[in-house]
Amino acid sequence: MACHETVSCPRCERTFECRVGTILRCQCQxxxxxxxxxxxxxxxxxxxxxxxxxxxxxxxxxxxxxxx
Known part of the structure; x- marks a missing residue:
């Protein structure tokens, strides 16, 4: 199962879903x-x-x- 985690951005403190388990679907891509x-x-x-x-x-x- 993919590992998704809700994290806070250390710069702006907004939360987002980090999809390190499915990196190609992560917002950072x-x-x-x-x-x-x-x-x-x-x-x-x-x-x-x-x-x-x-x-x-x-x-x-x-x-x-x-x-x-």
Whole structure:
């Protein structure tokens, strides 16, 4: 049986369903991140972020001053 868990995003504290047992159906699969973007996010948060926060962190990373 697939492992689904309701978790709180460590960034915005919204709850969402983490589908680590069926990762291809998880909300985070809608956000395509590069290895560099993943590393950047991991430096700031541990655990799963909601898709909205993943997109926001990706945008922060992509800002010109963040990459310098």
């Amino acid at each position: 809608d956000v395509v991140l590069t290895e560099e973007e993943r590393y950047f996010i991991q430096q700031h948060y541990s655990g799963c972020l909601c898709a909205g926060c993943l997109r926001e962190m990706q945008a922060i990373y992509r800002q010109p001053e963040a990459s310098s």
